[in-house]
Amino acid sequence: MTxxxxxAGIAHGLYTEGEPVADTKAPAGPIAGKWTQRKFDAAxxxxxxxxxxxxxxxxxxxxxxxxxATLGEAGYNVKVFCxxxxxxxxxxxxxxxxxxxxxxxxEDGDSVFRLFYDTVKGGDYRSRETNVYRLAxxxxxxxxxxxxxxxxxxxxxxxxxxxRSFGGVQVSRTFYxxxxxxxxxxxxxxxxLERQVAAKTVEQFTRHEMLxxxxxxxxxxxxxxxxxxxxxxxxxxxxxxxLASGGYGNVFFLSTNAMGSxxxxxxxxxxxxxxxxxxxxxxxxxxxxxxxxxxxxxLTLMSESLRNDGRIWVPKNREDCDKDPRQIPxxxxxxxxxRIYPSFGNLVPRDIASRQAKNVCDEGRGVGxxxxxxxxxxxxxxxxxxxxxxxxxxxxxxxxxFDMYARIxxxxxxxxxxxxxxAVHYVMGGLWVDYDLQSxxxxxxVTGEANFSDHGANRLGxxxxxxGLADGYFVLPNTIRDYLAKGPxxxxxxxxxxxxxxxxxxEERTTRLLEINGERSVDSFHRxxxxxxxxxxxxxRSEEGLLKAIDLIRxxxxxxxxxxxxxxxxxxxxxxxxxxxxxxDFLELGELMCIDALHRRESCGGHFRAESQTEDGEALRxxxxxLYVAAWxxxxxxxxxxxxxxxxxxxxxxxxxxxxxxxxxx
Amino acid sequence: xxxTLKIWRQxxxxxxxxxxxxxxxxxSEDMSFLEMLDVLNEQLNAKGEEPIAFDSDCREGICGxxxxxxxxEAHGPEKTTTCQLHMRSFSDGEVIxxxxxxxxxxxxxxxxxxxxxxxxxxxxxxxxxxANTGSAPDAxxxxxxxxxxxxxxxxxxxxGCGACVAAxxxxxxxxxxxxxxxxxxxLPQGQPERMARVVSMVDxxxxxxxxxxxxxxxxxxxxxxxxxxxxxxxxxxxLRTALRG
Numbered sequence: 001m002t003x004x005x006x007x008a009g010i011a012h013g014l015y016t017e018g019e020p021v022a023d024t025k026a027p028a029g030p031i032a033g034k035w036t037q038r039k040f041d042a043a044x045x046x047x048x049x050x051x052x053x054x055x056x057x058x059x060x061x062x063x064x065x066x067x068x069a070t071l072g073e074a075g076y077n078v079k080v081f082c083x084x085x086x087x088x089x090x091x092x093x094x095x096x097x098x099x100x101x102x103x104x105x106x107e108d109g110d111s112v113f114r115l116f117y118d119t120v121k122g123g124d125y126r127s128r129e130t131n132v133y134r135l136a137x138x139x140x141x142x143x144x145x146x147x148x149x150x151x152x153x154x155x156x157x158x159x160x161x162x163x164r165s166f167g168g169v170q171v172s173r174t175f176y177x178x179x180x181x182x183x184x185x186x187x188x189x190x191x192x193l194e195r196q197v198a199a200k201t202v203e204q205f206t207r208h209e210m211l212x213x214x215x216x217x218x219x220x221x222x223x224x225x226x227x228x229x230x231x232x233x234x235x236x237x238x239x240x241x242x243l244a245s246g247g248y249g250n251v252f253f254l255s256t257n258a259m260g261s262x263x264x265x266x267x268x269x270x271x272x273x274x275x276x277x278x279x280x281x282x283x284x285x286x287x288x289x290x291x292x293x294x295x296x297x298x299l300t301l302m303s304e305s306l307r308n309d310g311r312i313w314v315p316k317n318r319e320d321c322d323k324d325p326r327q328i329p330x331x332x333x334x335x336x337x338x339r340i341y342p343s344f345g346n347l348v349p350r351d352i353a354s355r356q357a358k359n360v361c362d363e364g365r366g367v368g369x370x371x372x373x374x375x376x377x378x379x380x381x382x383x384x385x386x387x388x389x390x391x392x393x394x395x396x397x398x399x400x401x402f403d404m405y406a407r408i409x410x411x412x413x414x415x416x417x418x419x420x421x422x423a424v425h426y427v428m429g430g431l432w433v434d435y436d437l438q439s440x441x442x443x444x445x446v447t448g449e450a451n452f453s454d455h456g457a458n459r460l461g462x463x464x465x466x467x468g469l470a471d472g473y474f475v476l477p478n479t480i481r482d483y484l485a486k487g488p489x490x491x492x493x494x495x496x497x498x499x500x501x502x503x504x505x506x507e508e509r510t511t512r513l514l515e516i517n518g519e520r521s522v523d524s525f526h527r528x529x530x531x532x533x534x535x536x537x538x539x540x541r542s543e544e545g546l547l548k549a550i551d552l553i554r555x556x557x558x559x560x561x562x563x564x565x566x567x568x569x570x571x572x573x574x575x576x577x578x579x580x581x582x583x584x585d586f587l588e589l590g591e592l593m594c595i596d597a598l599h600r601r602e603s604c605g606g607h608f609r610a611e612s613q614t615e616d617g618e619a620l621r622x623x624x625x626x627l628y629v630a631a632w633x634x635x636x637x638x639x640x641x642x643x644x645x646x647x648x649x650x651x652x653x654x655x656x657x658x659x660x661x662x663x664x665x666x
Numbered sequence: 667x668x669x670t671l672k673i674w675r676q677x678x679x680x681x682x683x684x685x686x687x688x689x690x691x692x693x694s695e696d697m698s699f700l701e702m703l704d705v706l707n708e709q710l711n712a713k714g715e716e717p718i719a720f721d722s723d724c725r726e727g728i729c730g731x732x733x734x735x736x737x738x739e740a741h742g743p744e745k746t747t748t749c750q751l752h753m754r755s756f757s758d759g760e761v762i763x764x765x766x767x768x769x770x771x772x773x774x775x776x777x778x779x780x781x782x783x784x785x786x787x788x789x790x791x792x793x794x795x796x797a798n799t800g801s802a803p804d805a806x807x808x809x810x811x812x813x814x815x816x817x818x819x820x821x822x823x824x825x826g827c828g829a830c831v832a833a834x835x836x837x838x839x840x841x842x843x844x845x846x847x848x849x850x851x852x853l854p855q856g857q858p859e860r861m862a863r864v865v866s867m868v869d870x871x872x873x874x875x876x877x878x879x880x881x882x883x884x885x886x887x888x889x890x891x892x893x894x895x896x897x898x899x900x901x902x903x904x905l906r907t908a909l910r911g
Contacts, residue, residue, distance in 0.1 A: 066799075073798045073799060084723055084729075084731060085731065085781070085783070086730075086785065087786075088729075088826055089723055089730060090729075093729050094724045094728050141800075141802070144802040144804055144805045145797070145802045146805075147805040147808075148795070148801070148803070149795050149797050150818070152815060152819040153815075155809075155810055155815040158809065159809030159811050159815070160809055161806065178819065180728065183728055183823075184822060191789060191793060192794060192797070192799075194786060194789045194790045194794060197790050198791065204786070206783065229775055258725070258729065259722055292696045295696075295697045297701050297704055300725075300726050404727065404750070407750050407752065408698075408750070408752065410752070473799045474800075477799070521708055521712070565711060567717065568716045568717075572677070572678055573678075573719055573775055573776040573779060575719055576711070
């Protein structure tokens with residue numbers, strides 16, 4: 001590939017290129033000293049002044065809940081918002097397997113540097129070195145903090161904490177609470193948050209959804225939210241705004257995300273000037289329960305921890321694919337991950353495990369019911385583990401997962417192998433942030449899955465919980481004070497043009513959605529968008545497919561604003577209206593994801609371009625051309641559903657501590 | 667399969683409600699219960715009738731957002747959450763009644779959606795360990811005997827769905843509260859606030875309008891996470907000790 005190649009995106013007028021990102025604001029000096037330096041350099045806010053400073057936090061998952069609790073403890077005035085009926089429902093709760101930390105309690109060679117290295121390598125060298133090092137550095141503090149809160153991690157008989165292994169690594173550094181680690185960590189953060197609500201440092205707004213960001217005089221100064229129970233549109237102003245609103249995997253309609261997970265908070269901020277970085281980096285998780293039919297509303301993940309003991313296989317011969325798996329003899333089974341990747345085996349990173357599952361199914365060796373022309377499933381078999389460890393040991397490790405599988409599929413996984421298939425699970429892309437987790441809008445900070453910086457093009461298992469809590473407990477509280485020290489800023493009046501503009505936009509949009517009164521339901525548009533995204537911007541992407549997807553999405557978006565039917569009123573609980581607003585934003589995001597995927601003519605991590613692969617079919621990066629973060633600027637488009645050509649800003653990735661290599665897990 | 671559904675419809679907190687009968691056809695047994703309601707809502711939308719409001723989020727049985735009384739049972743006939751209940755648990759031609767949680771402390775917002783804010787306020791009253799960020803010692807500083815750790819974990823599995831309250835003839839939240847008290851009092855970190863916690867939480871529980879416990883045990887039977895009734899004994903024991911001073 002040479003520089004003379006005309007990029008398809010530019011050639012089709014789909015985007016333009018702007019100035020590169022000049023600075024990520026990480027301090028100079030060796031990587032191991034940067035965070036200490038930044039904490040020292042960041043201005044302090046006197047405790048007496050903290051109560052004069054207002055901070056708004058959107059989202060109450062691990063990133064938002066922990067930040068709200070910590071900033072409340074520090075003495076700031078915090079307002080925290082979630083669309084669910086309680087902060088404890090945020091989707092962090094569904095994370096199963098565990099949380100990584102460089103504690104080296106197993107004395108197996110782990111260290112901060114190794115966790116940093118594994119994360120950068122796992123991300124296929126597309127994450128920002130400085131941020132990832134800091135993540136590894138604070139990881140051990142997270143475990144201490146959570147234990148102090150009473151999080152019931154798994155323990156050994158001696159009373160000390162137990163660890164297990166996850167994909168893409170060769171040490172045991174994952175702390176866990178059976179298959180409910182996310183739940184237990186979130187309840188810990190939630191309880192810390194509720195303690196601050198009782199102490200009146202934090203005011204909590206449940207069943208409230210952020211629908212617009214207020215930007216005045218170049219700073220993020222507040223949000224417009226809708227009270228989902230009364231329908232009232234409210235204005236909340238502050239000195240800084242934190243988005244911890246999670247990921248946008250639901251753009252695919254079917255994903256392991258919760259039904260309500262959405263991009264609206266991030267997308268509204270993007271439309272107001274926050275850059276969106278690497279939006280096409282999507283994690284397709286290899287171990288999910290396969291789709292069973294047209295009615296399906298969501299997909300269910302089976303924890304990656306199952307790959308510690310389960311063995312993944314498909315029949316060697318297509319003729320065996322509809323046989324009872326127990327009747328297929330050992331020599332006719334293809335344990336393809338163990339065959340292709342002998343050193344990592346079933347514990348290769350998620351992107352690789354997913355793509356290989358797709359490959360064997362594309363070859364016609366998938367199992368389970370036919371979906372279209374292919375069977376879309378592979379076996380995850382515990383027969384060996386049950387023989388080796390006994391059924392009781394397997395049950396105590398994975399019992400709740402096995403029960404869940406049995407309930408959903410009606411099959412007993414103790415007796416017959418599970419069937420699994422990849423599904424959309426997480427997005428590495430998100431709003432662009434600097435070293436301080438500040439977006440391109442001053443005063444707007446972004447934490448957790450909603451930002452982009454730590455996981456590159458592929459996230460390792462048990463690292464999402466780590467990042468959410470690192471951001472919320474330890475990083476943001478130290479960096480936001482440098483910004484808040486410049487405040488309090490002048491109070492904004494309710495009739496400030498920026499406030500009026502944001503409120504009016506929300507009111508008009510709500511009215512318009514209810515007035516269209518077309519023929520099609522919100523869900524039907526969402527499902528169709530999801531099909532387009534999965535087909536053309538899913539596990540494998542190509543120039544031809546992406547160009548087609550962009551056309552299809554534009555057509556669908558145009559139809560949405562003409563033909564959607566949203567019943568009910570604006571002044572009550574109206575779940576169709578809530579969904580309509582979210583799907584409207586997904587219809588814009590989807591196009592940007594496809595443009596990003598189209599412009600990146602290389603394969604890296606979860607982004608696999610059919611045109612860029614090695615002879616063995618592995619992802620082939622092009623570091624000479626694409627060693628950068630793609631930060632997209634919204635360039636205008638006033639009406640609903642209108643988008644002008646986005647502008648690409650490149651942030652060059654600099655690797656000083658780690659040598660760039662082509663990943664290998666063989 | 668074809669089903670007859672009798673569903674509680676209520677336009678708002680101050681509106682009268684009523685049971686309305688709907689028919690659904692061609693329901694697959696692989697559908698979840700909530701996917702069956704999705705199908706009904708699509709049909710209503712197509713007919714120009716407002717869809718039925720109900721809560722759900724993760725649909726994996728862990729967030730605790732969903733919760734319906736299904737033919738008189740909290741979360742229906744299986745020991746699981748409403749979202750994890752599948753239609754293979756029902757038979758063709760069945761008549762199913764669907765109602766919201768019924769409790770004074772959980773007022774109806776609309777149709778099948780109730781306000782469970784009282785649970786948050788009970789946690790605010792003391793359902794936490796005070797440990798400011800940054801103040802924690804090394805995680806291995808205080809080993810926890812495995813039996814205590816396991817019991818704490820068991821109690822901590824509560825998802826705060828409210829099925830225990832809905833199933834209780836007194837609409838008591840003692841199982842919910844007992845689970846939190848047990849989780850925290852089994853751990854060494856939970857000891858300093860143990861006595862103050864239980865008194866404060868029980869006071870808040872009563873103030874919210876939940877009823878008293880009369881050892882019926884319906885709560886534990888309805889609990890999708892199988893929280894055992896003996897967490898209530900742990901709570902009562904702590905409360906007795908605390909009140910004796």
